[in-house]
Amino acid sequence: MIQEPVDAQPLCDLCGAPVPDDAWLTVEVDRARPAESSVVGFDYLNAIFCSQEHASQWLAGPLPAPEPVALLTPSRGDRVFDALLVPGIVLVIALALVGLWTVVRWIVTLF
């Protein structure tokens, strides 16, 4: 028998206790990345707490350091896809126009 995956109950980011389904509180923090970071943009934190007290205690302390971002290196397949995408679209449009022109010529021959 195959069992459906069950979402694990989230744990409080301060005390580690299970967060009740009817009394959870989340905090979202967006902040600028440090100037020396090689990644431009912002850092995003999302934390869940069992109570407002724990959320305020977490916010009163220093925020965790930004997680390092792994730079995306496109694979050879990605580069080939990127190189063929625009010519492929142009080819499809050209063939559609040839098909449309052929249909117009066929309709004209009917009359």
Ligand SMILES: [Zn+2]
């Ligand atoms: Zn807690």
